[in-house]
Amino acid sequence: MSLDKIKVGIVGGTGYTGVELLRLLAIHPAIELSAITSRGEAGLPVADMFPSLRGYVDLPFSDPAQADLSGCDVVFFATPNGIAMQQTADLLDKGVRVIDLAADFRIQDVATWEKWYGMKHACPDLIAKAVYGLPEVNREKIRTAQLIANPGCYPTAVQLGFLPLLEAGVIDETLLIADAKSGVSGAGRKAEVSALFAEAGDNFKAYGVAGHRHLPEISQGLAGMANKPVGLTFVPHLTPLIRGIHATLYAKLTKDIDLQHLFESRYIKERFVDVLPKGSHPETRSVRGSNQCRIAVHRPQGGDTVVVLSVIDNLVKGAAGQAVQNMNIMFGLAENTGLEVVPLLP
Numbered sequence: 001m002s003l004d005k006i007k008v009g010i011v012g013g014t015g016y017t018g019v020e021l022l023r024l025l026a027i028h029p030a031i032e033l034s035a036i037t038s039r040g041e042a043g044l045p046v047a048d049m050f051p052s053l054r055g056y057v058d059l060p061f062s063d064p065a066q067a068d069l070s071g072c073d074v075v076f077f078a079t080p081n082g083i084a085m086q087q088t089a090d091l092l093d094k095g096v097r098v099i100d101l102a103a104d105f106r107i108q109d110v111a112t113w114e115k116w117y118g119m120k121h122a123c124p125d126l127i128a129k130a131v132y133g134l135p136e137v138n139r140e141k142i143r144t145a146q147l148i149a150n151p152g153c154y155p156t157a158v159q160l161g162f163l164p165l166l167e168a169g170v171i172d173e174t175l176l177i178a179d180a181k182s183g184v185s186g187a188g189r190k191a192e193v194s195a196l197f198a199e200a201g202d203n204f205k206a207y208g209v210a211g212h213r214h215l216p217e218i219s220q221g222l223a224g225m226a227n228k229p230v231g232l233t234f235v236p237h238l239t240p241l242i243r244g245i246h247a248t249l250y251a252k253l254t255k256d257i258d259l260q261h262l263f264e265s266r267y268i269k270e271r272f273v274d275v276l277p278k279g280s281h282p283e284t285r286s287v288r289g290s291n292q293c294r295i296a297v298h299r300p301q302g303g304d305t306v307v308v309l310s311v312i313d314n315l316v317k318g319a320a321g322q323a324v325q326n327m328n329i330m331f332g333l334a335e336n337t338g339l340e341v342v343p344l345l346p
C-alpha cells in the first residue's frame, strides 16, 4: 500500500452499517483499512464472518479496548448511541478525524439530546465543533471538519425531500408531515423480537407516533433550512423490507410555483440526489445498495398540497455511503470516489 493512502479505522465492524462501510471501503482507491473492531469477535478474520468480503478485506477484528486507533487518519464509529462520545476527544487530540454514524453529535442542544437519548452527554463541549454531515446542505463546513455527525437514516430522506421547498420559502413551515417507512435493517443486527422474520415479515406497522428520537434531529435541520422553527409531524413505520426508506412528505403551498423546476434546479449539481421526471413514483429498489436519493414531487389535482416522495437505502445514503461521502469531502477527494455503485435489482 502506498504511504499516502488514508488510514481508516472502524469501531463496530460487525453491525449492519459497519459491514456496509467495509463493503464500500474495500474497493475505495484512496484508503487503507487499519483496524476494524468487535468486542466479541476479536482475532477472527473479518472474511470468516462475512464471506462476501473474502479477497477484499484481509484484516482480523480487533478488540476495541485494545485497538490503537491513534495511527488512523479517520475513525468511523458504527456503534450504538453513546459510544463515540466517550472516545472522540482523545482521538481529536491526536489529530484523528472522527465520523460518527450514531447520534452522539447530531443535536446541537445538549438538554434536548439528553432528553431523547436518555443519557448524560460525555463531552457537551464538542457538540458545537461537530458538523452535521448532510453534504447537500453543509458541504463547505464538512471540508474542514474534524468531527462529523453523520445524519440518521429517516432524517436524510426527510430533509432532502423538504429542502428545496423550505429554502425557497414556498410552503407553510408550521404544518409539515413526514410519513416514513423503513426496512428492518434500520434496527441494526442485534437480536430483537420485533425484527424476527415471523414478526416483521408479512406485516406493516407504525411505531413511535408519540415521539421518535429522529423528530428533534429532523426539526433542527428543517428549521435551519427555513431560518425559523418548524412544526413537524413525523410517523415512522416498519415494513417487511430488508433495506430501504420511503418517505412520503406533505406540506401546504403558500406560493404558486413550478415545483419540478424548483427541485431540478436545486439538485442539478448533486451527484447523489436524483429528481425524477414529473409524475414519477420512486421505488426503494431503485436505490438498493447505492448512495442515491431519488425524489419525485407531486401536486395532486393541482391543489395547494405538495407531496414529495423520497427514497434512500438506509444503510448507504442513510448511513455508510453518506459517511464515505463525508470522508471524501473532508480529505479533498472527488465526492463520488468509491461510491459509483449501480443499484441492485431485483
Ligand SMILES: NC(=O)C1=CN([C@@H]2O[C@H](COP(=O)(O)OP(=O)(O)OC[C@H]3O[C@@H](n4cnc5c(N)ncnc54)[C@H](OP(=O)(O)O)[C@@H]3O)[C@@H](O)[C@H]2O)C=CC1
Residues within 6 Å of the ligand: 011, 012, 013, 014, 015, 016, 017, 018, 037, 038, 039, 040, 041, 064, 077, 078, 079, 080, 081, 083, 101, 102, 103, 151, 152, 153, 185, 186, 187, 188, 189, 190, 314, 315, 318, 319
Ligand atoms: N441500521 C441503520 O439503517 C442505521 C444505523 N445508524 C446508526 O449507526 C449505528 C450502528 O448501527 P447498526 O450498524 O445498525 O448497529 P448494529 O447493532 O448492527 O451494530 C452495532 C455495532 O457496534 C458494536 N458495539 C456495540 N456496543 C459496543 C461498544 N460498547 N463498544 C464498541 N463497539 C460496540 C457491535 O459490535 P460488537 O458487539 O461485535 O462489538 C456492532 O458491530 C447506530 O448508532 C445506529 O443508530 C444510522 C443510520 C442508519
Ligand SMILES: CC(=O)N[C@@H](CCC(=O)OP(=O)(O)O)C(=O)O
Residues within 6 Å of the ligand: 101, 102, 103, 151, 152, 153, 154, 182, 183, 184, 185, 186, 187, 188, 214, 236, 238
Ligand atoms: C427500522 C428501525 O428500527 N429504525 C430505527 C432508526 C434507524 C437508526 O439506526 O437510527 P439512527 O439513524 O438514529 O442511527 C429506529 O426507528 O429506531
